[in-house]
Each structure stands twice: as structure tokens, then as C-alpha cells.
Amino acid sequence: xxxxxxxLSHGFSVALTFTNVLWMTVGAxxxxxxGMLPGLGPTTGIALLxxxxxxxxxxxxxxxxxxxxxxxxxGGSRSSILLNVPGDGAAVASCFDGYPMAQKGRAExxxxxxxxxxxxxxxxxxxxFVLIALPMARFALKFGPAEYFVLMIFALAATAAIxxxxxxxxLIAMAIGLMFTTVGLDHQxxxxxxxxxxxxxxxxxxxxxxxxxIYGIGxxxxxxxxxxxxxxxxxxxxxxxIWITMEDWKRSFWPIIRQTPVGFLIGILPGAGxxxxxxxxxxxxxxxxxxxxxxxxxxxxxxxxxxxxxNACSVGAMIPMLTLGVPGSGTTAIMLGALLIxxxxxxxxxxxxxxxxxxxxxxxxxxxxxxxxxxxIPLAGLLVRVLSxxxxxxxxxxxxxxxxxxxxxxxxAVDFVILTILGFVGYLMKKFKIPAAPLILASVVGEMMxxxxxxxxxxxxxxxxxxxxxxxxxxxxxxxxxxxxxxxISDYRARKKNEHTVDVPLE
Amino acid sequence: MRPNAWVGLxxxxxxxxxxxxxxxxxxxxxxxxxxxxxxxxGLAGLMVFLGALLFxxxxxxxxxxxxxxxxxxxxxxxxxxxxxxxxFCLIYTVLFERLGFVLSTIIFLMSMLMVVNGAKKWVQNxxxxxxxxxxxxxxxxxxxxxxxxxxxFGIL
Numbered sequence: 001x002x003x004x005x006x007x008l009s010h011g012f013s014v015a016l017t018f019t020n021v022l023w024m025t026v027g028a029x030x031x032x033x034x035g036m037l038p039g040l041g042p043t044t045g046i047a048l049l050x051x052x053x054x055x056x057x058x059x060x061x062x063x064x065x066x067x068x069x070x071x072x073x074x075g076g077s078r079s080s081i082l083l084n085v086p087g088d089g090a091a092v093a094s095c096f097d098g099y100p101m102a103q104k105g106r107a108e109x110x111x112x113x114x115x116x117x118x119x120x121x122x123x124x125x126x127x128x129f130v131l132i133a134l135p136m137a138r139f140a141l142k143f144g145p146a147e148y149f150v151l152m153i154f155a156l157a158a159t160a161a162i163x164x165x166x167x168x169x170x171l172i173a174m175a176i177g178l179m180f181t182t183v184g185l186d187h188q189x190x191x192x193x194x195x196x197x198x199x200x201x202x203x204x205x206x207x208x209x210x211x212x213x214i215y216g217i218g219x220x221x222x223x224x225x226x227x228x229x230x231x232x233x234x235x236x237x238x239x240x241x242i243w244i245t246m247e248d249w250k251r252s253f254w255p256i257i258r259q260t261p262v263g264f265l266i267g268i269l270p271g272a273g274x275x276x277x278x279x280x281x282x283x284x285x286x287x288x289x290x291x292x293x294x295x296x297x298x299x300x301x302x303x304x305x306x307x308x309x310x311n312a313c314s315v316g317a318m319i320p321m322l323t324l325g326v327p328g329s330g331t332t333a334i335m336l337g338a339l340l341i342x343x344x345x346x347x348x349x350x351x352x353x354x355x356x357x358x359x360x361x362x363x364x365x366x367x368x369x370x371x372x373x374x375x376x377i378p379l380a381g382l383l384v385r386v387l388s389x390x391x392x393x394x395x396x397x398x399x400x401x402x403x404x405x406x407x408x409x410x411x412x413a414v415d416f417v418i419l420t421i422l423g424f425v426g427y428l429m430k431k432f433k434i435p436a437a438p439l440i441l442a443s444v445v446g447e448m449m450x451x452x453x454x455x456x457x458x459x460x461x462x463x464x465x466x467x468x469x470x471x472x473x474x475x476x477x478x479x480x481x482x483x484x485x486x487x488x489i490s491d492y493r494a495r496k497k498n499e500h501t502v503d504v505p506l507e
Numbered sequence: 508m509r510p511n512a513w514v515g516l517x518x519x520x521x522x523x524x525x526x527x528x529x530x531x532x533x534x535x536x537x538x539x540x541x542x543x544x545x546x547x548x549g550l551a552g553l554m555v556f557l558g559a560l561l562f563x564x565x566x567x568x569x570x571x572x573x574x575x576x577x578x579x580x581x582x583x584x585x586x587x588x589x590x591x592x593x594x595f596c597l598i599y600t601v602l603f604e605r606l607g608f609v610l611s612t613i614i615f616l617m618s619m620l621m622v623v624n625g626a627k628k629w630v631q632n633x634x635x636x637x638x639x640x641x642x643x644x645x646x647x648x649x650x651x652x653x654x655x656x657x658x659x660f661g662i663l
Contacts, residue, residue: 055651168561169511172518175554179525182550186543189535193543194528224592225585227623393631396619397639399592400612403599404643408653416600420593427589431579432514450546457545 004130011359015367020063023056024364027064028371031071033386036079037394041088042072042314043330043440044219047211048398050338051405058342059357063364065335066318067371070122073274073314074372077114077307078384082107082235090274090310093282097295097302104298108242113300114307115376116244117256121308122369124257125264125315130362133351137323140348145455146466148326150473152449154480155326158271160438164487169434177442180205181450188454200414207337207443208409213419214436215330216402218426220395227392235388239381244300252304255285263309267316270328271483273437274310274317281309315365322346322358326445330437333444510578512565518558526551591622607658612640 014020027049034045046068053061076091081098094114101110143151160170183194184204195201244252259281266277285305286295295302314331321332325347339346344354351358375383406415429436460466467473529547534540595618602611613636620632644663647653657663 051653052651055653168557168564169514172514172554172557172561175518175550175557176521178550179521179547179554182547186535189537189543191533191535191543193532193547194525221589221592224588224623225582227585227588390624392624393620393635396616396623397635399596399619400616400639400643403596403615404608404612404647404655407603407655408647411654413600413603416596416603420596420600423596424589424593431581432510434514453546454542462539 004134007134007355007359008130008363010356011361011363012366014059014356014360015063015363019057020060020360020364021367023060023064024067024368025371025375027067028071028074028368028375029383031068031073032075032078032372032375032383033071034068035072035075035087035091036383036386038079038083038085038087040219040398041076041090042069043088043211043334043437044215045072046331046334047208048216048401048405050208050334051408053338054341054408058339058344058354059360061338061342062335062357062361063368065338066361066364067368069314069331069335070311070365070368070372071375073311074115074118074376075383076310077118077303078111078376078380079387081110081114081303082384083387088274090278090313092275093278093306093310094303096282096306097297097299100296100298101300101303102236106298107236108240109244109248109300110303111239111380112242112244112377113248113252113304115373115380117252117304117307118311118376119369119373120256121260121263121311122315122372123366124260125267125312126362126365126369128261128264129315129319129365132319133323133358133362136319137348137351140324142472143324143348144470145452145459147470147472147476148452149449149456150467150476150480151324151326152445152452154476154483155270155320155328155445156438156442157480158269158483159328159441160271160435161484161487162271162276162435162437164491166433166435167484167487169432170438173429173434173436174438174442177210177439178446178449180210180443181207181446187447187451200412203410205418205443206409206415207440208334208341209406209415209419210422210443211330211334211337211440212402212406213422214426214429214439216398217419217423218430218436220399220402221423221427222430223391223395227395235384237381237385237388242377242380248300251299251301255281255289255301255305256308259284259305259309260312263312264316266309267313268319268328270320270326273329273331274313277313278306278310281305311369318361318365322350322361323348325350325448327441330440333441337444508570509565509568509572512562512570515558515560515562515565518561519555520558522551522554522556522558525554588622592619595619595622604656605659606656607663608655609640609644609663610658611656612643613637616640 030049031045034040046065049068053064076087077094080086080091080094081102084095084099086092086095098110156174160174161167183201185202186193192202262281263277266272282305285301286292291299317329317332321327321336327333327336336346403416406419456466529544529551532544535543595615599611599615616639617632617636624632648655
């Protein structure tokens, strides 16, 4: 415990420099704005803003990115509350009671409670993070290449298996993502693979290009479809004092405290993300509340619970990324990628070799939550004006930002062609309802996955037995199989009870 | 045909063509010559398996039966818009390093805005375009010190 406190206070000294606090604030504000815009969630937001961090020190870059992530999670609910359009999947549950509250003239209370709940949820989750991170990183030192390979299989399987309907399509998306990573010079033998004689392809397809293409450009293409008929809903931009009453606080307090751990645990698990955490928190509260009939008509606890859970979830999601080096969601996959670009290998060794960075990020989570709360409560009225920018102006600008960002990765315009093609692929995937998250995750971990596979095979002299040789691998296999089987089991149980299940929306 | 059956079919085709490419990959000169090929081959197999699984699942429901997942619709109007933007992207690729960031971005963003936002609002479009191009140039080149292509005319 003492060691953790020493490390943490060291982390605060890293995070509290002027530059870092500045970028934390800028990141949180940009993230909030991007999170508010419908269709642009944290994943796309971080991908678009990633190039901005290339010139920064590693710790600053990660602090900025974490701030963007939290900002986007805070911001996602703004448009849920004011427009009934969730800024991202995790904010879907915030529409259920947030929008009715705004319609009843309680927009101020809704905006305030969502920021307060997010703040408390994020803060408690960060404390839990601090307690878990070090033991987890120490445990992960026991992992060899075989364990890592199976761990990545588990992370990918869990991400692909979010909904029963799309499970095969999720796995297909994963396989496409892995295929992308095999393009370019093979790292171990130096042989070119799938380059079709194009020199520029020898360095491979950068996963940042994949992410910006599939998420960013694909999103824009899909939105261009209904742009002709898109009407900008008038947004309330004049507010009274954005705060809550004592009565609101009393009703929200226990739901926030109860649903934070739920969100945090869901966040640690790979695959299930903020959307599931928020929906689950909402359903939990609805079931135990004495006022369940008020849910859906503007019950403040119906907004507080999912908000606390989805922020706790985003903190939890950073655990496997930082301590194991294996991300469990699209967003953390991008952050992992960013670490790799900076030349850092996340995972257990990060805590040993770069404690300043690891603990700096953790300290910045505390500070980031405070910054986000400040941005989102007093400044909410100002920031929501972004929502009145018509999409027909916004989307061309996003395309330009995406291209600029991609250029700064390899300084080669050839990437533009790949970006455009991937954008169209992303668009088709949306049209055919193929989930994108498994593809993104696969395109980030694919290379590590192949090299740990080949290292294991070398260690075992070509025997597949190495993947079943330790308790850790066997448990991970069970988890992987379990996560694929789970949607079917829960569906079967629900049908037996004749209950209505909510299938999780893909995005 | 049901949309998922199309996805299945496309996956099989992708898996097979990727697999054929994988078999044709050059062998590694040192170590196990097949080492760079195992992983892609496994992927190709997985892809074909998943595609077939999806196709068969759909076929058992009746390939042309009603699907509660609506068939994706591609409207002429929206496709026109999307293909126009794709075309602009490709032109941008050609111009970017030749004309420099500022000029090529002005052409790129302006054409997108004229098509998406409408030609009637050309004043608004022009202001946004020039503001963005110069602003982004200033931010990247002056603040972040990231170099962007410059125009052949020497300025910007």
C-alpha cells in the first residue's frame, strides 16, 4: 500500500506539470466536443486526434489521449439529453431518462447529474484501478508468448461475440483485421507479404489508417446518405444554473454508488464495453427502484446510474491495456497503438521500466475527471453550441482532418488511397451490419499475435501443445470459448423464462 | 438473397483468394521456410470456414426468405454524393504533394462543401475552406512543427 502511494504521488508530480495540465484540458475539451457530435464516438475521436500527439513527450501524449477519452465519455451524453441522439453507444442509455428530463424543462439538472455521476463513477473506478494495477502487472510477468497468444484470442473472441446475431460476422471482421496486419515485410524473415509489388505497401498498412478509414471516413460516408434530408434539430443553448437539487442528489446517490462497480468490472473484461455497462446499470436500477414506473419518463436515477457505470467502465478498460498490453476495446486498442508509435511496449514491464509514464497516466485519470467535470458543468451551455453546426459542413471538415492526420503518420500521400478504400469498406460494413470493433482490435494486436504465435512454436519445436501447457493458457481458452458461447446461453435462458432480451446495438 | 448470405459469400471469396496469395508467398531463406506462411494460411482457412458457416446458416433459413434485418438500400442520390467525395479524395491524393497542403486542401474542401453543403452557399463554403486550410497549416507547421508539403510557388 505504501509503495502504491509513493508511486502515485510520483505520478502526480509527473502529471501536474504545466504542459501536461494544459494538454489535459485541451484534450478534455476536444474530447467533449467530439463526443457530443452524433456518430463520432470516443474511438473515432481519439483516432482523429491521435496525430496531434505525435510531437509530444510519451507521458504528455498519453495524458492528452486519456483526457480525450474521458472527455468523449462525458460529452456523449450531452446530445442524448438535449437531442435524444446519443453521441456514442455508451450514451444510448442516457437518452431513456435524460431526454424526457430535458423536455420537462429539467435540462439543467440532467446535464448536471450526468456530469456529477460520471465524475463520481470515474473517481471511484480510478481508486480501484490504483489498487489493482500493480498486482495485475506483477501477475502478467508470468505470461510467456503462448499465454499472450491465447490471451489475445480471448480478447478478440470476446469482442467479436458481443451479440448473438452478429457473432459470425464479428469473427469475420476480426479475420479481415488480422489479414490487414499481414501486409508488408515479415518482421522475422524480412520477406514481403501481400504487397503486390507496391513499394509503399512494404511498411504495411498502419492501423491508424485502418481506424481512421473504417471509423472516421466510413462514418462520414454513411452520414452523407441522409444528409440531404437531415434537419438540424434546434438545440437549447440558453440554460439556467446547471446544478441539481438536494432531492435529486438523494435519489441519485445510491444508484451511482451501486452501478459504479458494475461498470468497472465490465470495463476490465474484454469485449463488453460502455454500451453494455450503461444498459446493464439502467436495467439494474429499474428493477430495484421503488419508482420503476417513473423510469423512461425522466427519473433522475435512470440517468445517473448509466452515466456512472459507463465512466467507470472506461477506466476499467484501461487496466488490461496498461498492465497486460492487450486492449479489450476499440478505443483502448488505439491508445495501445499510440504507445507503440511512441516506442513504448505497454504491459507489465511498463510499470518497471517507465514507472513515471505508467503512474503519470494513472494520476492524470484523477485530474482528468476533475477537468472534465469543470468543463462539463459550468461550460456545458457554451459547448453544446457545437451541436448546432449543420452536419453538411461538419462532415467535409472531418474528412479533411482525417486526411491531414493520416498524412502525418508516414508522410506519404499513398496512404490517402488506402484511407479512401478503407472508408468505403467501413461504409459497406455498416450497411451489412458487420461490427467494426473486432476489426480494429485485430488490426492493432495482429502483429503481436502472429509474433507470439511464432515465438511459441519456436520454443516448442513446432508442437501446438505449448498453447495448452499451463494453467493460465487453459483458463484463457475456457474464457474464450465461454465468451463465444455466452450469447447463446443467455439467449436460451431468456427464451426459457420467456423474457424479452435486449440485443446490444452494434456500435 | 438475404444480406448475410452475401456477406458469407464475399467472405468465402476473400478467404480463398487470400489463401491462394498466401501459398504463393516467397519462402523464408533462413529458419523454417514456411514460417511466414503458416499464420496467413490459418487465417485464410478461418475466413473460408466462417463465410461458409454464415452462408449455410442463412441457406437453412431459406436464401430468399424475409429477413428482419432489412436489406441494405443504396439510393442513387446518396451514392452519387459518396462517389463524388471518393473522387475528390483520389484527386486530392494526386494534388497533395504537387500543389502543397494549403492549395490542394482549398481545392479539396471547397469541392466537397460545394457538393455536400450546396453551391448556393459558396460564400460560406469559401470562408470555411480558407479558414480551415490556413488554420490547420498554422497549427501543424508553426505550433506542432510537423512539416507539410509546400506549394511550388514557394509560399505556404
